[in-house]
Amino acid sequence: KVTEEDENGDSITYYRYSTDPERAFFALSFSQVGMGLGDYRRVNQLSNGTVFEFVPRINGRPQGDYSILTQLPTPDSRRMITAGTRIKLGEKESVYSEVALSSRDQNLFSNLDDEDNQGLAWKAGIKSEDREFSQFKGYKFKAQTEVEFNSSQFNFIDRFRYIEFDRDWGVNPEDLEIPASERFFWTQIGLEKDARNGFNYRVFLRNRAEQLDGSQHTANWNLELGRFLVKQEFFSLNSNKDTIQTDWKRYLGQLSYRSKILVPGYQYSVDRNAAELIERDSVISTAMNFREHLLFLRSNDTLSYAFSADAAWRTDRLPFSGRLQDNTEAFTSNFSFRKNWTNHQLQSTFTYRRLAFLQRDLPEELTVLGKVDYSGSLMKNLIRNEISYAIGNGRELQREFVFLPAPNGDGTHTWRDDNGDGIQQLNEFYLAINPEEKLYIKIFVPTDTYIQAYSTLLNYRLQAKFPDDWKESGGVKQFLQKFSNTSSLSVEKKVTSDDFLTRIDPFLGGVDRDQILSLRQILRTSFFFNRSSASYGFDLSLFDSQLKQLLSGGFEDQIQKDWKWNSRYQLNSVTTFRLLTGMGKRISASDFLENRNYTISQRMIGPELAWQPSPFVRATGTYSFSAKENLENEVFEEKASIHQVSFETRYAKAIKTTLTGNLRLIQINYNGEPNSPVGYEMLQALTNGTNITWTLNWLQKIGEGLQLNVVYEGR
Template sequence: MIKNSFLCIFLFMGVLINAQNNSEDFRSEKIRVVKDTVQIDSVSINPLKFRLLDAKQKPVHFSEYQVNYTEAFLIIDSKKYREITVEYYRFPKFLTKVYSPFDKRLIVPNTTNTGKLYSLTTNKKPSDIKLFDGLKTSGYITRGLTTGNNQNAVTNSAMDLTIEGKLSKDVAIRANIFDTNIPLQENGYSQNITDFDRIFIELYSKNWRIKAGDVNLKNEDSHFLNFEKQVAGLEVAAIIAENARVSASGAVVRGRFSAFNFVGIESNQGPYKVVGPNNEPAIVIIAGSDRVYVNGIQIRRGGNKDYTIDYNLAEISFNTTYPITNDMRIRIEFQYSDINYTRFITYEKGHYKSDIFSVKGYFYSENDAKNQPVQLSLTEAQKQILANAGNNRELMVAESAFIDAFSENRILYKKVTVGTTEIFEYTTDENDELYTVTFTNVGTNNGDYILDRTIAIGTIFSYVGSNMGNYDPIVQLFAPTALQVAVANARYSPNAKTVINAEAAVSNNDLNLFSDIDDDQNKGLATKIRWTQIVSDKKWQLLSDVNYQFIHRNFRTVQRFQPVEFNRDWNLVNPTGNQQQIATQISLHDKKKNTLSYSFNHLSFSDNFNGSKHEFNSKIKLDSTRFYINSSMLNNTSDIRDDRFIRIKAAAEQHFSKSWMGGFFNFESNAGRNRNTSDFINTSHRFKEYEGYFGLGDTAKVYAKLGFNYRDNDSIRSNNFTEINHRKTFYINSRIVQNKNATLNVFANYRITKNAFAEDEKSLHSKWIYHQRLFGNFLNFGTVYETSSGNIPRQDYIYVETEPGQGYYTWRDYNNDGIKDFDEFEIAEFQDQANYLRVPLPNLRYIATQRAKWSQSLTLNAGRRSTASGFKKILSHFQNQTFLNVVNEQERTGNTFHLNPFDFNDRTLIGLNLHFRNSFYFNRNLRKYSTVYTYGSSRAKQQFFIGNQRIKTKLHQIEFAHKIGTYWLLDVMGKTSENNLETDNFNTRNYEIKAHEVQPKISYLHSKNQRFSVYYHYTYKQNQLQDFEELKQQKFGLEYVFTGKKQQQLNANFTAFFNIFNGNPNSPVGYQMLEGLQNGKNYTWDILYNQKLNSFLNISLNYLGRKSENSDTIHTGSIQLRAVF
């Protein structure tokens, strides 16, 4: 039915299209407006048939732009219209062609030496063949192979390539290709999430376009099929006639649409955990697919905007300058990675339009390939369960256990009998009959198992008795689904005052392709018709708008098409039945965009809801005064309740020459009563909000805005409206200084909440940003200070084995029990040992904190005065750089504020990251008694589910470099350091290591291209805890560096280590002190060779080797080819 309807639409469009005259002079250009003046064409254009459309393909009123038809350029507001479509006719060639009796290319100036104009022979040099000749390219392609006698051969590749330009006169290409198989984060989380629109190849001309790769499918022209989806596939679009366009897409879907709603916690900036549609915590959000709304208004993503989001962990955090309150209704719409089945999508659309009539058709199909599961492996029994379940998800469960082979990298169970009950018990005995078991959270006291503990490779569950736990050994089955939506949309405008729009849609939504049960609920219909009429068009324009909408109870579409808070606006609670909505509106508009409007809406659901709403809105600007009012009154009746919902929001603002002031009032009263008892419904609420503010300056330059907000909230207590709390908010938002030498921004928000039935609350959010340059750039400093409240997660993670060399961690079986414990994983010192990744698990446990942040940079650059004399000349040899960054999170208790980022009281300290580094230079980079003294320190405290971890480091280091004569270079480095680690539950990992190091190095500079170095390194380390381990290490080394004239480079290094270690080398402390080496004699060597093969191709050869007294020689080699564009 759907496909037939869609075919009829396109056949009808084809007849209309073929009836039109196709003119080669017609042009339709989509232009991104960067400047107010836009050059449309190179020749004059016809003013009689010129149309300008905005980004939503709606005509732009002629008063909004100017056109110079002779010169073919357009003047339009680039801030208001970022993207436009221009449709026009060029004048014919015989009118625009330049006529001349001579070819101007053959005319030369009189001063030209005509004796050199002709030659009997032409010497032509053979042209070099260039890759991507004529195209703009940037990026690289890398392919490599690594192998060795301690690891298998592994390949790695990376590509980040951009191509743009013309392939021919009429065809252009645009491509962006990105791919990598290397983990993106040092902690080993290898989930590869890249921005969409990064991998694609697009060919295009004036009349067609083909795009393959990451495609952003988007439709904003249809009411019932309004969506945006990021897919991987192919998209084709073409202008097939003067007024007709078609496009088709086919792709593999990379994500499924979902939405998550929650209410903000007072003064909690997050992070907040985002879960999937079935409360799944372990989801990965597709990058760039998120849309966040607060109280129905979309907010902006970005570190300097409103919020940030961690796509890997599905966590959202709000910036300090966007304070969160418990009155905020937050909705996140997103796509998440769902690859249970291979899912295909097709999307076709066609569009025909004339001066008074247009018609559009759309067909969308999204289907799971039920016989091509990706992450699932369904047995025949599980398929039968799905066949019997219909659309009831509660019936789609099955036993999860299956017999499996022993593996030290998996959690395995055996079956044992407790009384008469057969249960699963964790085991590491490979002689048992082993099972892999998946446990599902079924709710408190609904299951027989509990989460016992988490080890390095996974989570272990244990049996506690019938209905005494919250987990069962079952797995949720996911049925393959299919959705098709066909839409026809028509617009008729017989004159400039009348517009009639109509849209009809049909859908087929099958929630279980394995089952025929409930298939009678699959199909649905939706229609909408709207008539807009200009009744009077004088000084004030009078418009009428009538709108009718019908939605069948079974109609489903791709994404939300109703307003974000449609349910709240209409007091909808689980409405069922067919939906009908009638809306009428009368409005007045003038040329200054002042508006007055009244509208009446009626909404009904055939089973259980009827509602009527009256709305009055106005927006008026009188010289320097602006005000608006939005008000509505809703009366609705359902099968169990009657409601009256009144909303009023009004604001006024007065502008003066250099200042402004304003205020607003916001009122809501939603009173619902039970139809049987006439008692108030507990969800009834009422609030009043007042705000006043005053501002100075220009918000685009230097300004300051101060304001005060008061709000009181009422709820139902003892069947009466009772004040629950009232809140006072004082705020300032300013840019006090902004010039080429200084910037000062200040934001502060202080809120006091008086609660009638709970403790009072206070909150403070502030951010200060100050940058200053003084004395001609001699002194530069920057300061950022920030305070806020939020959460810190108690992070869970596991280790996952990967290909050797592709990980970041190594496993050291310190107790020789064959079990991978958390305290047995170390950061790998050598590439061939890096065979584990650390994968963070979804955070479900958070600790409330108060944050204080301080970031400071300071640079004293006297070197800029090198041309001075006297004392200033001496001063010019010196330079100093200081960097400090502190993020301090204290436990939130009561109404106390944590304003001091340097408060390290461990009793209340929850999280800490402190880094300080100061470097003092003499003759920096000159190799003439060049000296640099560096002091650094860091402190960190991290929250893990296995306990807290505290790290402290301290460093004093001095480096000296001096060139002796022409050929010799002396380098000396001396260093003392402290490295402390303290954990709550792993005493064997605790250490306080003090180290003293000295390294002289002398280099012979044979030429600019060759250097030979000899160095000696002495290190003494001692642990101040437990076994007081001690290391005396001597290191002798040779180094050779050669740089060839043909862009080739060779680095060779040989080092001999002589370690005298007192302690247990097979321990965390021993591994840390020996840095992965063994006690006694150790040898390492490496050779790195780079060669530039041609203008864009490079090859790298790398060989690493090491040998210890008690181990075999380890060889690791790699080759890498890199093309740079």
């Protein structure tokens, strides 16, 4: 903390970065507030965080874009009341008016400046619609004129104008923060026959006190000539805002030909927006400035299938040295297809974009987006497939890493002052080998910089069975008919690789570890034998899950793989015997938490006996044995054996009352550390030794749409 004097002799206080433990007492948080609104700027990224420095003010004005001040939101209040009337002058014409009063208190904790909380607004207009003229046969005439006034303190509760309203006037959100009264006047006329034939024209005037004075002209013209369709849209804005003059011209023209099968067409669009300083006659900004040629070909909407393809060439402009110049050139192509057959459905979209930079020495950007969805059945619904595959680009927050001190022995890295300057640089930290050197941990932190991330998504589902009529065939066919399978695969991958094949491949083979952001992969498959029979049957299932993600401290992996065998046999009409066996692994790997690195191998077996004397009562007794071992422990054989006996009874009468009770006795023998992540997994969140758990559940229907559910659990 430093106190000095400025050029006027006034004392100023600011904070300066220091590595001296005798002087570094403050831990500050900085917020980006915009250039010219803060007193600090970002200068460096060191091992333990970002360094900011104080920038002296010039003529009392801040010169930085970061501040240590944090603005707290205050409780506020907004209210509005409106009243309106409409009077019909005849069959086609009417007049209307509306008045509104608003009240806004920005801080309910304070009474300061409450005298300007109220505002007034009103509008009035005349409207004519559905009037016909003999000169325009088949067309209907419509017209409307409206005038509106909003006082400087009037505030709407919700937006009621379209979202681009202020942008179309060249007004920024910051301009609206200054209260000002507004006057609007607009009038429009139109002739409409149907959706493909019509003309509309509107002129709009807006005055916002001394901040804005401008006019808009909007025109739309649609015309159908045989199989040709012409569509045109025009927009013009001319406004003055303080010392800035905004000129905006937009035009879209489209010509298409509707044949019985194809609809080819051409579209030309241009958008010229420029904000100029009146005194210098130079362009300082543009909201949008481009020219585009588009060729398209799509199917007629009367066909049983639908497709569309287009190719666009676009040039965007930006101001350089006060003049608008071509900045980028882009080629974009889109394709989509949709078709339904008797047993198959296919839908796809594809986008290809190539972007070249004309004013900056940057490499050409290539973007590919696509999605394919297919569902269908083969061999008379014996095999059903559902596939969804998608690729895409996205922007992710770029992550930086810092090294922070850790208690002795709990870190992962060590610092060597290679250049002898006493300052910790990122390239001076190494993975520690000796335990006494593990003094620092590596932490990943987000920044305000975005990087390109490429995602791939694959979902697949399969259902397969043998023909039902094989049930009566006898022999091998009758035996095979008892088998069926249900499988699903889900993969979601996100990488930063520049290799195109790596981006579109949903799997991780050959991908550099540093280019992986996240991976989620789940495989489920179940083979059933005699699934529909109540007498006997079995099923074999596999569950394979892999989750890999980049967290604040590094990578973390969670892998689960389970094989399960479930067989059942009906001893008599009221008793069923089951045998459940299984084996699997639980793998956890962490870059920053060593105690979360383990590989648990487990096996289990358990018989079950169910007795159901009536449709309302069912009792089940189960015994299971599980054996677990941590294969990562090289010091000793870390094992756990679990014996579990459970009894469950259930009473269910139609949909009115359901009572369920469960009692479990679990005996666990574990030779490891219970208070650890691997101990939590081995003990299944229980304790070493004898455990007893019980559950009671009562579900009661009280009335239509109303149920009572009471659950009691104990351990």
